[in-house]
Structure formats: C-alpha cells, structure tokens
Amino acid sequence: MTLSAPVHYTLRPASPQAHLFDVTVTVTHPAKNGQVFFLPTWIPGSYMIREFSKHIVSLAAEAGGKAVPLRQLAKNRWQAAPAKGELTLRYQVYAFDLSVRGAYLDGERGFFNGTSVFLAAEGYENESCTVDIQAPDGKFHANWKVATSLPAVDVKKKSGFGLYRAADYDELIDHPVELGDFHKVSFKACGVPHEFVVSGRFQADLKRLADDCKKICEYQIRLFGEPAPFDRYVFMLFVGKDVYGGLEHRASTALVANRDDLPAPGAAEIGDGYLKLLGLISHEYFHSWNVKRMKPAAFAPYDLNREGMTRLLWAFEGITSYYDDLTLVRCGLIDEKRYLGLLAETITGVQRGAGRLKQTLEQSSFEAWTKYYRQDENSPNSIVSYYTKGSLAALALDLVIRRDSKGKQSLDDVMRALWSKWLADGKGLEEDEWEKIAIETTGLKLKPFFDLALRSTEDLPLAELLASQGVELKFEAAQGASDRGGVVDAFAGKPAPLTLGARTAADAAGVRLVQVLDGGAAQQAGLSGGDVVVAVDKLRAYDLDKQLARLQAGDTIKLHAFRRDELMTFELVAQAASDDTCRLKLAAGGGKWIAGR
Structure with a gap:
C-alpha cells in the first residue's frame, strides 16, 4: 500500500x-x-x-x-x-x-x-x-x-x-x-444516510429498529436545525447477555446491550428492554451536538495524557440524559404517561442516594475522574450522578424557563443558541459561559436557580415545578425491592414495609450486601458493604425482604454474616422504609411541556 x-x-x-x-x-x-x-x-x-x-x-x-x-x-x-x-x-x-x-x-x-x-x-x-x-x-x-x-x-x-x-x-x-x-440495515434521516450494524447472536426485527431510530434521529436533527453535522452516521451495536453501554463519536456510536432488548419479530409493543435500548440510542445520538461539537473548553482540544477537569459535565451528560427519553415522546414512540414513568424512576434513584446531600452537581462533574467512574460500596452515600441529577436539573431549568417566560421560551431555545454559537466560532465553552448564554438567550434572572441546582446540595423544587405543569409528585415508601416509582392514578398511602437499608445480591453462601445506605438498619447494626449474610435468627439467609416481612418496626433480629473469612454476629433493629419512592399523577390536560407545547 x-x-x-x-x-x-x-x-x-x-x-x-x-x-x-x-x-x-x-x-x-x-x-x-x-x-x-x-x-x-x-x-x-x-x-x-x-x-x-x-x-x-x-x-x-x-x-x-x-x-x-x-x-x-x-x-x-x-x-x-x-x-x-x-x-x-x-x-x-x-x-x-x-x-x-x-x-x-x-x-x-x-x-x-x-x-x-x-x-x-x-x-x-x-x-x-x-x-x-x-x-x-x-x-x-x-x-x-x-x-x-x-x-x-x-x-x-x-x-x-x-x-x-x-x-x-x-x-x-x-x-x-x-x-x-455482522447484520446491517440502512435508512435516511433528513436525507442523511444512516447505517445500523448489529453483531452477536440474536433474532430481531431490524427493519423496525431502523424505522424507530429514524424517528429519533430526525427529531434531534430538526431540534438543532438542518443540516445534520455529519454526512453519514453509523450505529454499531453488539448484543450479548448482561451488557449495557454506549459511547458517542462525531459520526457514529458504539453500543452494547442485551440481545433480548432488540425488538422481537412480529412484536408491536415497546417492552421495557427495547425502551431502554431506544433511550440509549437517543442519548448517544444527541451527543453528536452536545459534547462532540459543543463541549467544555477543557476538551478543546483534548489532552489525552491527563485528566480534563471541568465542572460542566452536568450540562453535557445531564442535559443529554434529559433529552434522551424526552425525544422518545416527541418523536411519537411512547406516550406521555410512559415518559412520566421513566421520570419517576429517575427521581427515585436520586432521592435514595444520601450523596445528593453531600456533593453538588459541579463537584460531581469535576470529580468524575476519581469518584463517579471509580465507585465503591460507599458511593451512594457520598456522591451524586451528574447524569441522573443533571437530567433533573435540566428538567427543572426547562420548567423554570417555561414558567417565567409564560410559555414563550424553553430549554430548547438555549440549546439552539449554544449550537448557533458553536457554528459561529467552533470554540469550547468556558466554565461560566453555559450559564451566561442561558441567561442572555432567555432574558431571565436564572442565577439563583443555577446557584441552587449546581452549587448547593439542596433538593430541586421538582414538586412545585411539576405542579405548574399539571403533574403532582409525592414520595411514598417503596413496596418492595423492585419498586422504583412510577405513574399512578391515585396516591395509595400504603403502610411502609420494613427495609434492611442495603442493596443486595445473591451469593453462593447467602445474601451479599453490595452497598449499605446511610442511616439504614444495616448500617446502624454495624454491617458493611461486602458482608455476606448467611443466617437470620438461626435460619439460612435467602431473601432478606421476605425474612423481614413478618417483623414489626423496632423488633430485633440476629444476623450472622461473613466479613472476608470471619464470621460475625449483628443485632439489627427493624426499620420501616422511608418515603423515598416517587409517584407522579398526571392531571387532565397536564404535562404539555413533554410534547414540546
């Protein structure tokens, strides 16, 4: 050659x-x-x-x-x-x-x-x-x-x-x-050729995947304005078992997902697995604008020999995480109620982490290199995700702009202004520039909001802001380990079950405590992340939720657990679950912002 x-x-x-x-x-x-x-x-x-x-x-x-x-x-x-x-x-x-x-x-x-x-x-x-x-x-x-x-x-x-x-x-x-x-399917979005290649062993309706991706791509291209910033785009997906992730690039994205998340041949509905995959696709594609081109000045250019520290990851990952599911509604793939269910799960996930009370969004962004990407058993107690809380900050900002401008402006206008700036100069954003452009674009006094959302550990005023859009938010106790929140027709007010206050996983010897949460019964008893509970009141440990279910709050039980190779005994006082699970109720005519109205 x-x-x-x-x-x-x-x-x-x-x-x-x-x-x-x-x-x-x-x-x-x-x-x-x-x-x-x-x-x-x-x-x-x-x-x-x-x-x-x-x-x-x-x-x-x-x-x-x-x-x-x-x-x-x-x-x-x-x-x-x-x-x-x-x-x-x-x-x-x-x-x-x-x-x-x-x-x-x-x-x-x-x-x-x-x-x-x-x-x-x-x-x-x-x-x-x-x-x-x-x-x-x-x-x-x-x-x-x-x-x-x-x-x-x-x-x-x-x-x-x-x-x-x-x-x-x-x-x-x-x-x-x-x-x-690999298998390949092609489509055009706003006239731009797109390819979707899938590797691994699977059975799926790739034509449907292409049709649904086309809707996602065309919505996002039109959000920022045609033409798209690339002449051709390639999705690369490997499917296997128990894998998930994506990484954005300037004209492509690499994805891994479970093979069962692909749309099954002949299936008409969007199952939870396929919905998760579509959200991942939407997220990585949105990055074509938001971080691959618009980016922090710390990344322009990248220094690939050392960390690139920035306090702006909330804007590039969090805002992208807001728009990924929002895109699925606005392009017609899911309805408003399904979207609110996803939003409720995100709110629950943030609410359940004590780290939100200790780390700000700017700190989370700056410390991503040492904390977010190097998580351990104590991470839920010490950090907050700039993805999930960042997406809630984006939601709150969108609703503040809509409220204070009386519906004349939204976060969409800020994103388009940022894109126009990049098209004009191609430069990265300085650490305070994103906020300045948002304020200049809307003409609103947004600094108090940014101070609260980005530089404090106070909870976001989501209940108030959602109420202004006809959506009621209430926190209730989880009704089991799989309860992550959702949309309801009426708030149930069910009694709070007992909870261990830990995230667990199956183990050959019993039940392994993956993470022990601040203030929970497990932490107060002296249990730690990594401990393997082998017995509950002299009975083999197999499902701690079920084994706690017959107790009353305040009852004391004895747990035997291995820490490394040492058998230890702990006395645990049963606690009722706290109200940390988000329920959303949509009023008639509410939620108009979801569809971009």
Missing part, C-alpha cells in the same frame, strides 16, 4: 484466537532528534484514566530494513533513536475488552477504538494520516466486513477492507471500527 500521508497505519486481526491485532505506524519524516510516540491514557466520553498502553504486548522500530532502538519515556510514551528515512513501529495489541471503550477480537468479531490501537506520532497530531484496515487470514473469516464512519479512500466495495483517511489524529481516534460478519 502506497503511503499517502505523513503518518500511515496498518491494522490486521493477526490472531483472533489469541485476541491480538498487528499494528504498524510509519512516519515519513521522523523527528531528527528521535521520534516520540504515545498512546492515549483515556478515551473522550468516558472520564477515567484507563491506561490503554498496558495492552501493548510487543513493540519494535525499524528504518531502512534495520532495527532502531526504542526507549520508554513514560507509561505510555516511547522514543525511537534518530533514524534516516521512513520510520516504522511494529507492535501487537491485546484486545479482549467487550465494552465500548477499548478493543476486542476473537473468532466471531473484532472491534476497536483508535485510542486503544493507534500510537500517536508526537508533533504530527495535526497532520493527516491514513490507515489500511486489513482482513484476517483464513476461511473462517471470509465473510468478515468493516463498519466505520471513517472516510474511505480505496476500499473493497463488498467488505470495506482497505485504505481510510483522517484529517488528523483527533479524527482518527473518533471513528471506532466494527469487524465481522
């Missing part, structure tokens, strides 16, 4: 059974004092240092057919000795990360993000580059194809293997690649 850019890569699935990609990077004019190469330590959209360089299993350099010495400068940086002419690095990458953040390869499929496989040539980050994506050897991979939004230069029409080009390194790593014998 003829080199056609200052930096050229080749990538080949060399050993699927060993999960190894062979990669080369060639620099036509290496630095005279020794070319430096580095691999990112994190991937945009997932705010944690992930140390991708740990998966490089061999690395060698050559020039003019002769070996060139390499010296490691840091955990993710290497320098080649000075060399004349083209310099090539050859290396292997171990790829067995089934998430959307890394790279994966086996006999069934391959997938990679550029941050995991493409070493950057320092000093050439802003130069164009090409990559030759090669097919694996062997008859078992004869039907493999390539799916990517990376611009093609010279590829095979049927399979897509061949030469691709990127304007710079940032573009190169922002187009993930799916490899394998």
Whole structure:
C-alpha cells in the first residue's frame, strides 16, 4: 500500500484466537532528534484514566530494513533513536475488552477504538494520516466486513477492507471500527444516510429498529436545525447477555446491550428492554451536538495524557440524559404517561442516594475522574450522578424557563443558541459561559436557580415545578425491592414495609450486601458493604425482604454474616422504609411541556 500521508497505519486481526491485532505506524519524516510516540491514557466520553498502553504486548522500530532502538519515556510514551528515512513501529495489541471503550477480537468479531490501537506520532497530531484496515487470514473469516464512519479512500466495495483517511489524529481516534460478519440495515434521516450494524447472536426485527431510530434521529436533527453535522452516521451495536453501554463519536456510536432488548419479530409493543435500548440510542445520538461539537473548553482540544477537569459535565451528560427519553415522546414512540414513568424512576434513584446531600452537581462533574467512574460500596452515600441529577436539573431549568417566560421560551431555545454559537466560532465553552448564554438567550434572572441546582446540595423544587405543569409528585415508601416509582392514578398511602437499608445480591453462601445506605438498619447494626449474610435468627439467609416481612418496626433480629473469612454476629433493629419512592399523577390536560407545547 502506497503511503499517502505523513503518518500511515496498518491494522490486521493477526490472531483472533489469541485476541491480538498487528499494528504498524510509519512516519515519513521522523523527528531528527528521535521520534516520540504515545498512546492515549483515556478515551473522550468516558472520564477515567484507563491506561490503554498496558495492552501493548510487543513493540519494535525499524528504518531502512534495520532495527532502531526504542526507549520508554513514560507509561505510555516511547522514543525511537534518530533514524534516516521512513520510520516504522511494529507492535501487537491485546484486545479482549467487550465494552465500548477499548478493543476486542476473537473468532466471531473484532472491534476497536483508535485510542486503544493507534500510537500517536508526537508533533504530527495535526497532520493527516491514513490507515489500511486489513482482513484476517483464513476461511473462517471470509465473510468478515468493516463498519466505520471513517472516510474511505480505496476500499473493497463488498467488505470495506482497505485504505481510510483522517484529517488528523483527533479524527482518527473518533471513528471506532466494527469487524465481522455482522447484520446491517440502512435508512435516511433528513436525507442523511444512516447505517445500523448489529453483531452477536440474536433474532430481531431490524427493519423496525431502523424505522424507530429514524424517528429519533430526525427529531434531534430538526431540534438543532438542518443540516445534520455529519454526512453519514453509523450505529454499531453488539448484543450479548448482561451488557449495557454506549459511547458517542462525531459520526457514529458504539453500543452494547442485551440481545433480548432488540425488538422481537412480529412484536408491536415497546417492552421495557427495547425502551431502554431506544433511550440509549437517543442519548448517544444527541451527543453528536452536545459534547462532540459543543463541549467544555477543557476538551478543546483534548489532552489525552491527563485528566480534563471541568465542572460542566452536568450540562453535557445531564442535559443529554434529559433529552434522551424526552425525544422518545416527541418523536411519537411512547406516550406521555410512559415518559412520566421513566421520570419517576429517575427521581427515585436520586432521592435514595444520601450523596445528593453531600456533593453538588459541579463537584460531581469535576470529580468524575476519581469518584463517579471509580465507585465503591460507599458511593451512594457520598456522591451524586451528574447524569441522573443533571437530567433533573435540566428538567427543572426547562420548567423554570417555561414558567417565567409564560410559555414563550424553553430549554430548547438555549440549546439552539449554544449550537448557533458553536457554528459561529467552533470554540469550547468556558466554565461560566453555559450559564451566561442561558441567561442572555432567555432574558431571565436564572442565577439563583443555577446557584441552587449546581452549587448547593439542596433538593430541586421538582414538586412545585411539576405542579405548574399539571403533574403532582409525592414520595411514598417503596413496596418492595423492585419498586422504583412510577405513574399512578391515585396516591395509595400504603403502610411502609420494613427495609434492611442495603442493596443486595445473591451469593453462593447467602445474601451479599453490595452497598449499605446511610442511616439504614444495616448500617446502624454495624454491617458493611461486602458482608455476606448467611443466617437470620438461626435460619439460612435467602431473601432478606421476605425474612423481614413478618417483623414489626423496632423488633430485633440476629444476623450472622461473613466479613472476608470471619464470621460475625449483628443485632439489627427493624426499620420501616422511608418515603423515598416517587409517584407522579398526571392531571387532565397536564404535562404539555413533554410534547414540546
């Protein structure tokens, strides 16, 4: 393959059974004092240092057919000795990360993000580059194809293997690649070609998936205004068991979900699993505007060698989380009552975490690198999610704008103003700029709201704001472990059952306490996250909710639990569940904001 850019890569699935990609990077004019190469330590959209360089299993350099010495400068940086002419690095990458953040390869499929496989040539980050994506050897991979939004230069029409080009390194790593014998369905949204490729074993109605995605995409394109910010878009979905997640890119998204969440052939309704998948698709697609283009100044450009700290993640993840389910109503996939059910579950999730009383949204955003993405058994007691509380802050802001402007303006107007700014200057937002633009756009005195929602740990005035839209909110006690709130025709006022005050999981020895919540019976008894309860009043522990159900508040029971390998005894005083479960009731003619009215 003829080199056609200052930096050229080749990538080949060399050993699927060993999960190894062979990669080369060639620099036509290496630095005279020794070319430096580095691999990112994190991937945009997932705010944690992930140390991708740990998966490089061999690395060698050559020039003019002769070996060139390499010296490691840091955990993710290497320098080649000075060399004349083209310099090539050859290396292997171990790829067995089934998430959307890394790279994966086996006999069934391959997938990679550029941050995991493409070493950057320092000093050439802003130069164009090409990559030759090669097919694996062997008859078992004869039907493999390539799916990517990376611009093609010279590829095979049927399979897509061949030469691709990127304007710079940032573009190169922002187009993930799916490899394998996947299924594909296509559609156009506002005239823009979209592809949806699905890997894994499944039975599903992909035409329905495409039709529903088209509605989502067209609503969001029209929300910000045509044309779309890309010429082509690719959804890449791997389906398996007990997997879920997504990661946005400038003209594509990588998704993983349970195979049963896909729409079943012949099914007309939208089940809970398919609804969850549509919400994920809507969320990642909305990011095409909100964070892939409009973004914090801390990300413009990204520094992939260290954390990019910003207090604005609530605006880019939280607001996106608000619009993802809202889109499903406004494009006609679900009704207002179904949406309110999703909203009630979100409100419940935030209300049940004591961390909302200890960490502000700005702190949650800034500390994502060390707290949100590194959660432990105490996280519900110490942090709040900038996704979930951020989405509630977006809801509250939307309702405040609608109320105070007497229905003439909404959060939609702010989002369009932010988009217009980006189209005009392409710059990232400074830490105080998002709020300034919201205030300028609406002409409203919103600073008190921002102070409360973003810089305090006070609860949002959701009951008052929802009431202004004909939706009544009330907190009641959960009626079981699976009760996450919802929409009701009338508030029941049922007695509060007893609760352990812990989140649990099945364990071979009994019941494992995953997280022990502040103020609950388990914490007051001295139990901790990670403990495995094996007996309740000398009976084997199997379902703690059922075993507590016959007690009265104030009754004392004895629990035996293992902490590590030590058997301990605890006396637990039964407590009634607190009112932390959201019920929403929709009045006749209420909820007009949901449909954008």
